[in-house]
Amino acid sequence: MNALITLSVLAILVLYLGLYKAKNALLPVTLLGLGAALVLSILEWNSGAAPIYSGMMLFDNFAVAFTSICIVSTMLILLISKDYFEHISEHVAEYYTIILFALIGILIMVSFHNLSMLFIGIEIMSVSLYILAGIRKHDFKSNEAALKYFLMGAFSTGFLLLGITFLYGASASFDLSTIKEYVISNPRGISPLFYSGVTLMIIGLSFKIGAAPFHFWTPDVYEGSPTLITAFMSTVVKTASFAAFLRLFMVCFAPLHDFWMPSLLVISVLTLFIGNVTALYQHSFKRMLAFSSISHAGYMLFAIVALGPLSGNSVFVYATAYSIASIIAFAVLILVKRQTGSDNFESFNGLARKNPFIAFTLTVTMLSLAGIPLTAGFIGKFMMFSTALSEYHIIMVILAAVNAVIGIFYYLKVIVAMYFKSAERNEVQSSPYFNFVLGFSALITIIIGVYPGFISNFF
Amino acid sequence: MENITQAIQGVPLNHYILLCTIIFSIGVIGVLIRRNAIVIFMSVELMLNAVNLLLTAFSVQHNDPSGQVFVFFIMALAAAEVAVGLAIIVMIFRNTNSTDVNILNKLKW
Numbered sequence: 376m377n378a379l380i381t382l383s384v385l386a387i388l389v390l391y392l393g394l395y396k397a398k399n400a401l402l403p404v405t406l407l408g409l410g411a412a413l414v415l416s417i418l419e420w421n422s423g424a425a426p427i428y429s430g431m432m433l434f435d436n437f438a439v440a441f442t443s444i445c446i447v448s449t450m451l452i453l454l455i456s457k458d459y460f461e462h463i464s465e466h467v468a469e470y471y472t473i474i475l476f477a478l479i480g481i482l483i484m485v486s487f488h489n490l491s492m493l494f495i496g497i498e499i500m501s502v503s504l505y506i507l508a509g510i511r512k513h514d515f516k517s518n519e520a521a522l523k524y525f526l527m528g529a530f531s532t533g534f535l536l537l538g539i540t541f542l543y544g545a546s547a548s549f550d551l552s553t554i555k556e557y558v559i560s561n562p563r564g565i566s567p568l569f570y571s572g573v574t575l576m577i578i579g580l581s582f583k584i585g586a587a588p589f590h591f592w593t594p595d596v597y598e599g600s601p602t603l604i605t606a607f608m609s610t611v612v613k614t615a616s617f618a619a620f621l622r623l624f625m626v627c628f629a630p631l632h633d634f635w636m637p638s639l640l641v642i643s644v645l646t647l648f649i650g651n652v653t654a655l656y657q658h659s660f661k662r663m664l665a666f667s668s669i670s671h672a673g674y675m676l677f678a679i680v681a682l683g684p685l686s687g688n689s690v691f692v693y694a695t696a697y698s699i700a701s702i703i704a705f706a707v708l709i710l711v712k713r714q715t716g717s718d719n720f721e722s723f724n725g726l727a728r729k730n731p732f733i734a735f736t737l738t739v740t741m742l743s744l745a746g747i748p749l750t751a752g753f754i755g756k757f758m759m760f761s762t763a764l765s766e767y768h769i770i771m772v773i774l775a776a777v778n779a780v781i782g783i784f785y786y787l788k789v790i791v792a793m794y795f796k797s798a799e800r801n802e803v804q805s806s807p808y809f810n811f812v813l814g815f816s817a818l819i820t821i822i823i824g825v826y827p828g829f830i831s832n833f834f
Numbered sequence: 835m836e837n838i839t840q841a842i843q844g845v846p847l848n849h850y851i852l853l854c855t856i857i858f859s860i861g862v863i864g865v866l867i868r869r870n871a872i873v874i875f876m877s878v879e880l881m882l883n884a885v886n887l888l889l890t891a892f893s894v895q896h897n898d899p900s901g902q903v904f905v906f907f908i909m910a911l912a913a914a915e916v917a918v919g920l921a922i923i924v925m926i927f928r929n930t931n932s933t934d935v936n937i938l939n940k941l942k943w
Contacts, residue, residue: 519938521922533881547896
């Protein structure tokens with residue numbers, strides 16, 4: 376668990392760097408520290424994990440995989456944060472620190488082995504994000520996003536906590552393995568408290584992952600927050616929430632599959648339809664990405680509905696593909712918005728003529744999000760659908776395929792705007808950092824799409 | 835004092851569950867129908883406190899201290915949320931001179 380300690384020390388170190396006005400050192404130090412944490416967490420791969428810290432956390436392969444993808448995504452997002460926070464305020468170090476604190480919460484969330492750690496991890500992450508959503512203090516949209524996120528987050532925490540309490544009341548423990556034993560040893564006599572606990576946990580966690588009908592805060596918060604923070608929320612945070620969701624259900628609630636499966640099935644299909652159909656009507660690229668992230672949550676829920684040994688891997692592949700693609704989309708959005716001041720689809724008109732490289736990477740991204748073959752998104756969707764089919768959820772897969780077709784419409788809107796609509800515009804100013812992130816992410820997207828073998832059978 | 839402790843221990847667990855569920859529901863309804871950000875915030879705190887009470891009751895019933903330790907975690911979290919949440923509400927009040935959530939309608943399609 377050295378990665379967790381490294382990150383905690385790093386966050387405080389960065390805060391001190393800000394105190395001593397070492398502004399130029401902030402980004403390199405943060406990236407170096409994240410790199411060290413990444414190496415340390417990968418070193419624990421296959422190290423025969425046993426619960427550590429008195430059974431509080433378990434750093435198994437599942438946790439290592441999700442920690443690594445979260446750290447890599449954070450590094451990519453921080454690379455495009457060069458010169459971003461400086462526009463917002465003088466105090467840049469705090470932003471890096473708060474992002475690192477959120478990442479610490481995420482590490483705890485993906486490796487919890489005790490419900491108290493699940494709660495603490497989610498809260499460390501959420502409280503940091505409430506602050507990050509509101510860092511544009513004088514921008515009214517950012518204020519509104521912060522307040523909505525805060526009220527909805529605190530509200531959902533209440534449900535999560537009541538769920539945990541009911542589980543505790545029934546099983547007399549917060550430890551995942553004890554709860555699992557409780558479920559297995561009383562197949563007939565599980566107390567009704569336990570069932571209400573499971574339902575409340577589903578509600579609380581659905582709020583956190585933004586699944587319908589608990590998604591209403593997502594578009595507003597994603598649109599109002601600064602774009603870079605939106606990128607962080609819709610990639611790293613979503614991945615981590617799914618990892619926590621999956622871990623809880625895989626370890627504890629798997630024997631009760633028949634009880635919670637129907638409600639999750641309804642949630643998943645509703646999420647897909649609401650996300651995709653509403654995304655069709657958006658004029659703002661950022662808001663479209665928010666709705667598309669809702670619909671991707673629906674696809675990822677498939678792995679939990681059809682819970683099996685392959686679920687962890689398919690969520691991992693899907694989350695990787697989705698995170699990498701979203702980072703490109705948000706990076707291009709930042710560049711375009713910096714030039715045109717607007718995030719509507721019109722501001723992408725004619726981008727391909729002036730910036731062929733940026734337009735190409737954004738095209739790869741959109742194809743990947745839509746799930747076109749030879750991109751990572753296709754492999755992710757393929758694994759999700761095959762997991763669902765292996766559990767005979769045929770109607771669900773048909774509905775999801777319909778949604779994938781709807782998705783292609785709105786993703787292609789951007790490509791059409793870039794390549795086929797002409798507009799008077801100047802070249803978008805990019806920096807080497809942006810070019811690196813765009814090129815690297817596009818490369819990964821294509822590599823996973825062409826050779827899925829090296830990522831698709833991890834666990 | 836002895837009598838009071840015994841009287842408290844005589845209360846069946848179901849009553850605690852019922853009481854906490856009622857308090858929790860009052861909190862949920864408060865969040866859903868009130869329009870003042872501060873009152874919504876107070877309703878959230880009510881939800882958290884209902885959970886605290888229930889955790890303590892379960893902890894005594896199972897004779898297991900970890901439930902009460904969890905209560906401390908929830909209190910610490912509630913304190914952190916107050917710090918961040920009130921800061922956000924103050925920030926909004928400075929910009930709009932109001933804490934009514936109905937004015938938060940800039941973000942609509």
